[in-house]
Amino acid sequence: MTEKEKMLAGQLYDCxxxxxxxxxxxxKDLxxxxxxxxxxxxxKKGQILKELLGGQGKNL
Structure with missing residues (x-):
């Protein structure tokens, strides 16, 4: 299990x-x-949010 998988599962992980x-x-850069x-x-703000969040709804 990767550290990211542990983190997402709420387990202890190495940050x-x-x-x-x-x-x-x-x-942080985005x-x-x-x-x-x-x-x-x-x-441009929408493009950055899409990259940062993976997508956005119409009321973001």
């Missing part, structure tokens, strides 16, 4: 796992990019 750290850094995007650039 220093290289695969988890890679995802964590990517998420959040930073989202926050630095102009507030009226809804297309």
């Amino acid at each position: 220093g796992d290289p695969a988890l750290l890679k995802q964590w850094h990517k998420a 959040v930073r990019e989202y926050n630095q995007t102009a507030s009226d650039d809804s297309v």
